[in-house]
Amino acid sequence: MGAMSRVPFIWIMLLAPVCLGLGTSSAAEPLPAHAGTRLLRSGALVIEVGDPASPECRWNKGLRFSPVANVLRAQLHGQEFLYSPVTGGALTYLGGLPMEFDIGQEAFQPDPPGYNEGANGDPFLKIGVGILRRDAGAYSFSKSYPVVEPARTIVTWQTDRAHFVQTLGGHANGYCCHLEGEAIVKNDRLILNYLLRNTGSKPFTTEQYLHNFLCFSGKSVGPNVRLSFPYDFTTNPAVTPWQPSGRVRDLRAAAAAVYVRVANSIEFTDRASGVPKIWIYKPHGYTGPELCAVEHADTQQRVIAATSIPAAYVGIWTTDYQVSPEQFLLLTLAPGEETRFSRTFIFRVDGFVPQDSTGDNVVDVRDLSRLSSAWLRQPGDVGWEPACDVSAAGDDRIDLRDLAALARQWSQNAGLGLPVAHWKLQETTGSMAADERGRYPGVLRDFPADNSQWLPGGGLRFDGIDDRVEIRGLPLGSGHPRTLTAWIRLHSIPTTSQTVLAWGEPVPGRHWRLEVDTTRRLRFVCGTGYAVASRVVGDTHWHHVAVALDPLVPSRPRVSDIRLYVDARPQTVYEMNEQNLVFGDVESLQIGAPHDPATSQPFNGIVDDLRLYDAALSPAAIRRVHDEALPR
Ligand SMILES: [Ca+2]
Ligand SMILES: [Ca+2]
Ligand SMILES: [Ca+2]
CATH class of the missing domain: 2.60.120.200 (Jelly Rolls)
Incomplete structure (x- = not known):
């Protein structure tokens, strides 16, 4: 079907002068900050992703984190959301949203499949990385185990998405898997879709998390950073509830601790350094959405991290340069079984409206023009424009739902329209x-x-x-x-x-x-x-x-x-x-x-x-x- 025939006639009539008369402007386009990366874009959102084919990409490499959907940087409307220094940094070539399976850090967390069945010198499966060889000790995520077979990762790149397929030739004593990951950017959000298939002969339980190195425009993590959960959580260690005294006007002056609890939030009251990991547990029987919001009052930036399946627990790891709420997803797969799940990061910057697909701070006829040019397009089509897929559904198709979402913001500047x-x-x-x-x-x-x-x-x-x-x-x-x-x-x-x-x-x-x-x-x-x-x-x-x-x-x-x-x-x-x-x-x-x-x-x-x-x-x-x- 030709491109023009998809555009309703009335739109051509209405918008032809607009399309001809007005250009579209877009937000400032930053250059790649790291070597060996590619940029995914949609409107004012730019996501930087490591390219597994490039020997230049040094970030999140090694025997822990996977080259699959290795996100290094997220920038919306010029503001940064992730800790990701260009060289070195406190974590030495770690940053962004690195993915790891089976950190096995605590007694309640699973070790990699096969590790505890084998003896010194036997292979085990580090999902996302490859087949490694164990030693005589207990599993430690920080050890450098010899590599038996590195997983092979093939990537298909498009302007707004990248699809990773990772395979193994051999197996580790019957443990083997096929992993796919997809990173999609959509104006105010990053969607990470995963497929994990057990291609071995033994069942396994594995635990996936992302090290969400959140950091707001390079600011330290400290006062006015808040993590919120949609449920009444319990924590380990205990987090002291904040008790205001009569004259106190803010949390910082009141609290002796580095962080305090306010209802279902944890608020930082001072720069966070040497803070032990806080484990967050849902109430028994909670069936609501799995998400966590992190906001920084000083920069007015907010990110919501959601998962499509329930997390077993959330571990909050904090330093003064980043805060990482890690949502741990436990997956058990029989041989031949596969599972699909996703993680979504919604970014918010004060004054940015997702319906502003042209990034010029106003939702107007320019955005309508761009939407009409992308009418009924889907990914892969000529004229596909991810920034116009602005309805809450974000369904990879530009249609009436997106037009309705655009219309709701019509003529509104910086989010302020007419009152009801x-x-x-x-x-x-x-x-x-x-x-x-x-x-x-x-x-x-x-x-x-x-x-x-x-x-x-x-x-x-x-x-x-x-x-x-x-x-x-x-x-x-x-x-x-x-x-x-x-x-x-x-x-x-x-x-x-x-x-x-x-x-x-x-x-x-x-x-x-x-x-x-x-x-x-x-x-x-x-x-x-x-x-x-x-x-x-x-x-x-x-x-x-x-x-x-x-x-x-x-x-x-x-x-x-x-x-x-x-x-x-x-x-x-x-x-x-x-x-x-x-x-x-x-x-x-x-x-x-x-x-x-x-x-x-x-x-x-x-x-x-x-x-x-x-x-x-x-x-x-x-x-x-x-x-x-x-x-x-
Ligand atoms: Ca606009
Ligand atoms: Ca849509
Ligand atoms: Ca009266």
Whole structure:
């Protein structure tokens, strides 16, 4: 089928002038940093991968790590995510995302297949590397065992992907395997697909992990690095929960340890050196997604590492130059049996929108033009453009789902589009608060009849007794990302907690609220769960507050998915208690009063310029909201 016949006629009509008139720009293209590597690209994402055919590639070579899908560097929008020095480095030619099977470091971790059956001088199978010869001692991943047969690796390279096939001619006392790996880049993510087949005559159990040498733009690992898990983990060794004292404003000042536990996260409080490996265990019966998020507040970079099958455990190895959450996957294969599994790394840089396939910081007609040029293309087709495969499915085909994902971001700059609703609160009379977008007006309840609540300079005055604004029928489903922003000013220094807004049904356990608490801090509350920002807002000055829901697992939002901002600054969480977030079926919003008077008091002060977005705004976008609506 010819390329043109795949493009719907209407697109040709609509876009021909665009295609002719506008070029596409792309992000700065870095040169390969290491010798003997190739670059895979998609939009603003560049991944550097070792080329097994090149004798120049020295990184992650040897008897531990595999040349299969040997990722050395990940750069999104010019920001680096991996520890990967060009020469030497603290780890001496280790870096990136090296893959190893059977490190056998702890008693509970398997040794390579065949090692413990043989005697001194017998062969064993080091999957990903080849057949090695054992000695008289126990297996040690750091020993240099003689090589009986190195595995042979053949690679097929494309611009956005590489496929590795690794084979062995012989076997190690009946142990043998066939290994394939595929590295695919897709705008904001790296997908690593694996196939492992037992080609020997004996069953084996093996354990695969990647040494995820995460490092954010070359910064040290220390304060403001956080690792989060979507489950209530246990650890070995124990990680001390953080207990804030009254005057402390950040974690660093509070903790004696290098790291502390905050709900289901581990936060580093100091530069990490000489830290023992932390083992993370899921609760028994956990069936949710297998993933770990690592973020660095200073660079506003975040990576989510997910696996398609459950990990047995996660080991966190940290030095001051990298942090590596290692998800260990245990695989047991009978002779002839094979298994497929994958690992996905999703990268995030503040202000970068995955739908911006041209990398020019705006989602607009240029991106639509590029998408239409790649319409219905698949990998291998002429005109295939991986940067346009932007729907969450990332299904290797450019179609309506990608167009819909692009349309959602249309004309948005740096992730900030129009709000779903915007109550400017600029009225002077009446009992309605208009929605600037025209859809969700608020109804004023129990305000004075003389319009004195409407302030001349803008803003709505709440009396702290019963004044409230009700908004019904909001369109966001439970767990959908969202951001609420507002300017607030308290009438006096609060002695009780004061509700800024309440979301959800007026039924216990079916709503959450944002309040200024008795320590004068911004507090998010849902049932027994809460998260408290460190910066004080209860001081009778104007403050801009924002709460963003950014679920790690969209179907199961939790308190730890809440991001709080005060005066456009992302807040260190001062205190947190984890809890699943329940919203109820009715999406309603009440400004200025709680649903349950026993839990919090009505708001006594002024609220101005309240906005609702149907996305988790980035810090850069919240800064823009703040700057757009500075009160008087
Ligand atoms: Ca663009
Ligand atoms: Ca697609
Ligand atoms: Ca009143």
